[in-house]
Amino acid sequence: MKIRWKIVLIVVxxxxxxxxxxxxxxxxxxxxxxxxxxxxxxxxxxxxNALKLGLDLQGGVHLVMEVDDSKLDENARRDVMDRAIKIxxxxxxxxxxxxxxIQQQGDKRIIVELPGLEDVERAHRILGQTAQLEFRLVxxxxxxxxxxxxxxxxxxxxxxxxxxxxxxxxxAADDTTHTHESTPAVxxxxxxxxxLPTMPVGEEGSVPLPQASEDRPxxxxxxxxxxxxxxxxxxxxDVVTALLATEQAKRAIPSNSxxxxxxxxxxxxxxxxxxxxxxxxxxxxxxxxxxxxxxxxPDPDDPSRLNVGFRLNRQGAIVFSRFTGExxxxxxxxxxxxxxxxxxxxQSKIPGGEGRITGLDSDEEAGDxxxxxxxxxxxxxxxxxxxxxxGPSLGRDSVEAGARAALIGFILTLAFMVFYYKWSGAxxxxxxxxxxxxxxxxxxxxxxxxxxxxxxxxxxxxxxxVDANVLIFERIREELRKNKTVRAAxxxxxxxxxxxxxxxxxxxxxxAFVLWQFGSGPVRGFATTLSIGIIVxxxxxxxxxxxxxxxxxxxxxxxxxSV
Amino acid sequence: xxxxxxxNINFVGVAxxxxxxxxxxxxLGFISxxxxxxxxxxxxxxxxxxxxxxxxxxxxxxxxRSIVASAGFENAEVTRFxxxxxxxxxxxxxxxxxxxxxxxxxxxxxxxxxxxxxxRRIETVxxxxxxxxxxNGVQAVIWALIGILIYVGWRFDFRFAVASILATLHxxxxxxxxxxxxxxxMSLGVLAAVLTIVGYSLNDTVVVFDRIRENLRLKRxxxxxxxxxxxxxxxxSRTVITGTTTLLVLLSLIFLGGEVIRDFAIxxxxxxIIGTYSSIFVAAPIVLEWHRWRPLRSK
Numbered sequence: 074m075k076i077r078w079k080i081v082l083i084v085v086x087x088x089x090x091x092x093x094x095x096x097x098x099x100x101x102x103x104x105x106x107x108x109x110x111x112x113x114x115x116x117x118x119x120x121x122n123a124l125k126l127g128l129d130l131q132g133g134v135h136l137v138m139e140v141d142d143s144k145l146d147e148n149a150r151r152d153v154m155d156r157a158i159k160i161x162x163x164x165x166x167x168x169x170x171x172x173x174x175i176q177q178q179g180d181k182r183i184i185v186e187l188p189g190l191e192d193v194e195r196a197h198r199i200l201g202q203t204a205q206l207e208f209r210l211v212x213x214x215x216x217x218x219x220x221x222x223x224x225x226x227x228x229x230x231x232x233x234x235x236x237x238x239x240x241x242x243x244x245a246a247d248d249t250t251h252t253h254e255s256t257p258a259v260x261x262x263x264x265x266x267x268x269l270p271t272m273p274v275g276e277e278g279s280v281p282l283p284q285a286s287e288d289r290p291x292x293x294x295x296x297x298x299x300x301x302x303x304x305x306x307x308x309x310x311d312v313v314t315a316l317l318a319t320e321q322a323k324r325a326i327p328s329n330s331x332x333x334x335x336x337x338x339x340x341x342x343x344x345x346x347x348x349x350x351x352x353x354x355x356x357x358x359x360x361x362x363x364x365x366x367x368x369x370x371p372d373p374d375d376p377s378r379l380n381v382g383f384r385l386n387r388q389g390a391i392v393f394s395r396f397t398g399e400x401x402x403x404x405x406x407x408x409x410x411x412x413x414x415x416x417x418x419x420q421s422k423i424p425g426g427e428g429r430i431t432g433l434d435s436d437e438e439a440g441d442x443x444x445x446x447x448x449x450x451x452x453x454x455x456x457x458x459x460x461x462x463x464g465p466s467l468g469r470d471s472v473e474a475g476a477r478a479a480l481i482g483f484i485l486t487l488a489f490m491v492f493y494y495k496w497s498g499a500x501x502x503x504x505x506x507x508x509x510x511x512x513x514x515x516x517x518x519x520x521x522x523x524x525x526x527x528x529x530x531x532x533x534x535x536x537x538x539v540d541a542n543v544l545i546f547e548r549i550r551e552e553l554r555k556n557k558t559v560r561a562a563x564x565x566x567x568x569x570x571x572x573x574x575x576x577x578x579x580x581x582x583x584x585a586f587v588l589w590q591f592g593s594g595p596v597r598g599f600a601t602t603l604s605i606g607i608i609v610x611x612x613x614x615x616x617x618x619x620x621x622x623x624x625x626x627x628x629x630x631x632x633x634x635s636v
Numbered sequence: 637x638x639x640x641x642x643x644n645i646n647f648v649g650v651a652x653x654x655x656x657x658x659x660x661x662x663x664l665g666f667i668s669x670x671x672x673x674x675x676x677x678x679x680x681x682x683x684x685x686x687x688x689x690x691x692x693x694x695x696x697x698x699x700x701r702s703i704v705a706s707a708g709f710e711n712a713e714v715t716r717f718x719x720x721x722x723x724x725x726x727x728x729x730x731x732x733x734x735x736x737x738x739x740x741x742x743x744x745x746x747x748x749x750x751x752x753x754x755x756r757r758i759e760t761v762x763x764x765x766x767x768x769x770x771x772n773g774v775q776a777v778i779w780a781l782i783g784i785l786i787y788v789g790w791r792f793d794f795r796f797a798v799a800s801i802l803a804t805l806h807x808x809x810x811x812x813x814x815x816x817x818x819x820x821x822m823s824l825g826v827l828a829a830v831l832t833i834v835g836y837s838l839n840d841t842v843v844v845f846d847r848i849r850e851n852l853r854l855k856r857x858x859x860x861x862x863x864x865x866x867x868x869x870x871x872x873s874r875t876v877i878t879g880t881t882t883l884l885v886l887l888s889l890i891f892l893g894g895e896v897i898r899d900f901a902i903x904x905x906x907x908x909i910i911g912t913y914s915s916i917f918v919a920a921p922i923v924l925e926w927h928r929w930r931p932l933r934s935k
Contacts, residue, residue: 129896137765193758194738457734458762467688467756467896474894481892482885489881493637526825529897532889533832533904536882537839540874543881544843547874550638573846576791577839583783584835588828591776596828603832 076627079620086612087507090514096122097517120172124517126188127524127598130472132465133188134196138455140181145453153452158183161200163448168199168441183455193462195441203410203454204445206361206383208393209353211301211404211416212330217352221303223325224291224316231290233315282306291316296347300335301404301416307338307346331355336412336432351413353406358396360450363389367446369439372431379439380429383446390426398422409442410454475528482532486539494546496635500621501542504613508538511609512602524598534606540577541614544570546636559631563622567615574615578607640873648865651921658806658918665813675815677728678823679759681773683766684728685737688757691748694720700744707743709736718895722756733760773827777808780834788838792845795926800841803919807837810910811903820899829903836882837911840875841919847871848920852932860932864924868916879912 100108100123111119128135140157142150154177161183165173174186190196212220283306286293294313296304305313316322317332326332335349367383385393397405397419406416407430414430433439486505490498509531516523549566557565585607588600625631669675679686700723701714709727717724725744727736737758745753761769781801789797811830820826847867855863886908889901926932 139764191755193755197734456762457760459765460734460737460758460760462755462758464754464756466690466754471894471896474892478889478891478893482888485884485888486881489884493639493877495637525897526828526900529889529893529900532885532893533882536885537836537878539881540839540878543874543877547871547877551870554642569850573843576846577842579787580784580838580842581835583787584780584831584838587776587780587783588831591772591779592824592828596824599828599832 076620076623079616083617083620086511090511093514093518094124094510097124097513099123116171121520122517124513125172125520125522126468126472127522127527128186128188128461128468129463129525130468130475130523130528131188132191132463132468133186134190134193135459135461136185136187136196136200136457137178137459138183138185138200139458140183140453140455142181142453149452154180154183156452157455160449160451161185164199164445167444167448168195182458189465191462191464193460195437196462197457198438198441199445201455201457202442202445203451204361204448205408205410205450206364206446207357207408208359208396209333209357209406209408210400211406212352212354213403214298214301216330217303220326220330220352221292221295224322225289227321227325228290228316228319229288231316231319231321233312233319282308291322296341296343299347300349301406301418302335302349302351302413304341304347304349307348310334310348313350329355333406333408333411333413336409336414349413351406351416353408353413357408358405359385359389359392361446362450363392364446364449365389367443369436369443370429379433379436380431381433381439381443381446382427382429385426385428387426390424393426393428394422394424471525471528475525475532479528479532479535482535486535490539494636497542497546497549500618501539501546501614504542504618505535505538507617508534508606508609508613511613512605515605515609516602521601522598523602526596527598527602530599530602531606534603534610537581538606538610538614541570541574541610542618544573545614545618549634549636553634553636559634560626562634563619563626567619571615574611578611581607638873639876640869643869643872645869645872646865647868647916648861648921648924651917651924654913654917655921658810658914661813662806662809665809665816668813668816672816675812676819676821677770678821678826679726679728679733679761679766680824681766681770681822682728683733683761683763684726684730685733685740686727686757686759687725687737687740687744687755688717689723689725689741689744690719690754690756691721691723692751692753695723695748697723699747700725703743703747704740707739709740712740722895729763731763733762736760769824773822773824776827776831777834780831781805784834784838788842788845792849793932795932796845796849796923799919799922799926800838800845802922803841803914804834804837806918807833807907807910807914810914811907814906814910815903820903823899825897825900826903829900829907832904833907833911836908837914840879840911840915843874844868844871844915844920845923848923860927861924864920868920872916875912875916879908882908 096119100119108116140153142153145153158175158177161175162173165175165185165187170187170190172188174184176184178184185200187196283294283296291313294305294309296306298304314334317326330352331354333351333353335351338346338348341347363385365384365386367381369379370382372378372380400419401421402418404416404418406413407428408414409430415432430442433442483502483505487499487502490501492498494501512531512534516527521527545566548570549562552562552565553559582604585600585604589597589604592600697714697716704712704714704725709725711727713724713726713728715724716722723744725740727733727740730736737760741753741755741758781804784804785797785801788800808830811833814820815822815826844867847870848864851863851867851870855866883905886901886905890898890905893901923932
């Protein structure tokens with residue numbers, strides 16, 4: 074290749090890089106106010122073209138969710154992921170996070186990234202709920218009594234063991250008619266009491282826990298009746314759940330009924346917190362499929378709080394109307410994700426197909442619930458298996474620290490290279506800067522995300538991209554020692570170093586490729602920048618520096634080379 | 637400026653001693669790992685919860701410890717993270733990492749009084765994911781080694797490939813020993829650093845092998861041991877200069893790059909020293925010993 078064409082190539086690549094990096098430079102030099110003033114079109118332009126910062130650098134929530142499709146049939150299993158992704162997208166769009174990423178990983182997982190979001194709690198509410206809304210008839214008290222007696226009979230002598238799981242998790246309050254992984258196994262010889270969480274000593278409002286008696290192994294946990302259900306101490310939810318999961322208990326519960334927990338603990342007059350256990354119809358009267366709209370509205374009893382009002386479609390409204398008409402005076406449980414939100418008494422036939430969900434802790438929670446109900450229920454429950462949240466302050470600190478480390482690293486390298494190789498050393502450092510610019514431009518154009526390990530990869534490239542030039546300079550020195558002319562030494566130096574550079578870079582590329590293949594998120598970011606850096610360094614260290622050497626030696630005869 | 641004009645250091649002569657030193661350190665490392673029952677694993681691999689918080693004013697570490705302990709996590713690891721008012725809380729091997737993180741955050745918010753608590757980072761990894769990440773990590777190292785074995789075997793010679801793999805394995809094991817001595821936890825970031833060292837160390841080894849290959853062609857008939865030693869000496873300058881620039885950058889990363897990537901940078905720093913050492917004192921001598929056992933026919 075003629076030297077002129079090499080120069081043209083370098084100029085084109087450099088111009089392209091600057092053009093590719095221009096939006097990033099503009100966007101990241103803006104203040105928050107500047108960005109707020111952008112029109113949505115401009116913002117789209119920047120988000121599409123500027124280098125994207127990873128969640129670890131700008132703050133945000135990264136969640137990995139895994140589907141539990143054990144209860145789905147073959148057909149439903151096939152499109153469960155596509156449907157779930159659509160619903161998640163729907164929810165997140167309404168939630169109002171800019172630039173969310175939702176992608177499938179493997180067969181059963183979905184990765185959701187919400188940049189800039191700080192409130193983990195809200196992320197959980199929006200993504201962690203299945204949002205399966207159901208209406209179930211609550212069994213009459215005498216039916217409940219019969220089941221309790223049967224339970225006492227069947228559970229005599231049964232002891233459960235298992236770990237204490239968090240009472241607020243979905244698992245503990247899961248559908249009790251199905252055995253679940255976390256369900257404690259039945260074993261003899263362990264005392265039930267050993268399962269109970271130890272009470273903090275001297276805590277205010279602490280009340281003694283009811284003890285299981287021998288002849289009433291189940292109903293002795295019962296504190297009182299309330300709202301159509303029985304109330305248990307919140308600390309014993311796990312034990313009771315475990316008992317209900319035993320074979321003996323299942324035989325005591327009629328197949329057309331099931332137990333469901335209330336969705337939260339409530340403070341009791343006697344002190345302590347109670348949770349209501351409801352006995353409901355195993356077949357829901359209606360499910361969330363017939364829901365068409367959900368909005369927040371003030372609670373008629375307490376206007377300072379918000380409820381979520383929902384509306385059913387025409388068919389749902391007809392079913393609901395008939396159902397309420399037939400069951401005046403009885404209770405219906407409004408069940409969300411297998412937990413009973415409330416169980417009001419039907420006062421009259423409800424024709425319009427409208428209802429509301431009460432008992433929400435905050436306006437925000439009400440708003441989020443309305444969003445997930447509107448977006449629709451997930452086709453199967455999803456569990457959050459991995460979560461990484463970075464606050465904005467840490468992200469900012471990481472960017473600053475990374476930039477500072479890169480700058481100082483560069484200065485140290487420059488100083489050392491100039492000290493050791495004089496002008497040639499400075500040339501190698503110029504090639505290194507060019508390398509960084511081109512690499513960033515490629516990252517921006519690939520829409521790659523720059524993560525903290527990615528920054529580390531970039532900084533490492535600074536150190537390693539010098540290697541190619543070091544190899545060349547050492548060769549040139551060797552050739553000069555053999556009393557070759559400067560031009561011949563340069564020629565031989567580049568030629569001989571090439572094989573070495575190629576072999577050593579390919580081995581590094583192999584490891585980078587493997588890293589990319591097996592790594593997840595952050596590790597991949599590192600592998601990406603490392604491999605791009607290595608490839609670009611072949612261009613900058615071999616081609617670009619060579620052009621400069623050739624330019625120096627082409628015009629006139631050079632006696633001495635500054636190397 | 638030049639450090640090594642025409643160095644003629646007898647590396648090959650001390651190679652056996654060097655191998656013994658390496659062996660001794662490795663044995664110490666294995667003993668240390670045995671005593672501690674393996675390496676410490678971060679929540680990435682063990683599963684669990686990690687919370688990083690920053691309070692407005694400095695809080696005694698002991699206070700945060702007792703807050704976390706009274707929230708029900710007596711075996712949580714609570715450490716300062718960089719500054720007086722920054723803390724890292726880790727709870728490992730728990731089933732419900734999610735609610736654990738939540739409980740800890742609430743406890744600290746209530747426990748430190750009026751001041752604002754800045755939630756810097758929360759990470760929770762389920763036990764299943766942890767196991768997967770671990771097996772992916774092991775697979776990554778194995779596949780990287782296989783890929784390199786094939787490439788070096790193709791470009792050089794089978795025995796060079798085996799020697800470079802052995803040298804790389806030596807580096808990885810020494811790094812693991814280093815983790816065991818210092819208590820650095822295996823995490824995803826540290827794993828990435830280990831794989832980078834694999835790449836870097838090979839890079840170094842390949843440069844030396846490349847010179848041996850070249851000299852085999854140029855200086856036919858000369859004694860192999862001498863040839864290997866000459867090759868190491870000829871590439872010594874490059875080995876040291878590249879190592880130095882890389883270490884300079886890593887030093888800057890260690891001191892200025894922030895707490896989050898410090899373990900990563902330290903691992904790389906130590907790894908690059910080990911990798912440089914091994915390409916001189918381990919990889920080339922293995923080729924030499926092999927040659928003494930069964931001479932290499934020059935191609």
